[in-house]
Amino acid sequence: MKKMMLATALMALTAGAALAQDVVRIGTEGAYEPYNYIDQATGELTGYEIELGNELCKRASLNCEFVQNAWDSIIPNLQSGNYDMIMAGMSITDEREEVIDFSQNYIPPASSAYLALTAEANTGEGAVVAAQTGTIQAGYVAESGATLLEFATPDETVAAVKNGEADAVFADKDYLAPIAADSNGELVLLANEVQLGGGVGIGLRETDTELKEKMNAAIQSMKDDGSLNAMITKWFGPEAVTF
Missing domain, CATH: 3.40.190.10 (Periplasmic binding protein-like II)
Incomplete structure (x- = not known):
């Protein structure tokens, strides 16, 4: 059993790491309303990206949890394996794509x-x-x-x-x-x-291609059935840019 647990831990540091774990962890800042923030009444993370992340994981049949992380170290901590994805209002840019990968956007360029x-x-x-x-x-x-x-x-x-x-x-x-x-x-x-930028997407390690495919499929399914636009309007208002 110990050998099996060690093998699982090692897999978490290689390609497809997130899918080898029981829980897929999502890094977020928790300080950027309405994208992600702390509900003062409950002390819990909430916001557009929290609701969206939970729905995407449901559609991808993944067990996910959010991890709060300061913005200035959010990419390094993804790379070091502290979590498996970033959902933190992060715009897709050429500079960031030199060090991490992105899903398709879940907020259009705004x-x-x-x-x-x-x-x-x-x-x-x-x-x-x-x-x-x-x-x-x-x-x-x-x-x-x-x-x-x-x-x-x-x-x-x-x-x-x-x-x-x-x-x-x-x-x-x-x-x-x-x-x-x-x-x-x-x-x-x-x-x-x-x-500015190419919209907001999920940040992933460049090696996690299977996780990226699952997230892309889930995002596309929400675009196709209209639920993504409905969620954008719920959190950002009727004047928000939608797909």
Whole structure:
């Protein structure tokens, strides 16, 4: 029995690792509402990606559990085997595809936006713009002529605008829009939206081809029967971009 258990553990470090385990683990940040966040009433992970991940695993006949992990180490911890997939609002980019693989997207390419204290806020040359470290938005700001102010969490980027450290924050519009709506006019979305990335997908190790195929099939089945669009609308509202 011990030899069998050791063999299973070793398989977890090789191709198809996730499928050799009883539980497929999904890494998520738990701090990016409505994608993934902690329900303050229950202390449990919730959000679009939590509901979606559970449904995808059901369709793929996999037993899955979510693992909370800080954003700045979320790819290294996938590579080291701490979990088997990433569902954390991660945009598909060429740079990330050099180190990990992606499923097909489960959110289509959508807009990134600026959030500021006034609609006249500067976001270009001479401005200080906050963004979360390691995001495509941070990369964009760094090349825009503005001064990039990076933070480990998305909450900190918004706080930087509120306390005057930054002129604006640049992030997914889906994340910023509810914050603006709930701010009683303190914060406003700016009109200069930007399209970045190839949509949001599941991050996987490049060796886990069988798991990728299962996830792709499950995502496609939800696109085909309309349930993916329904779930997007539920979490992001009727104006959200759908498939």
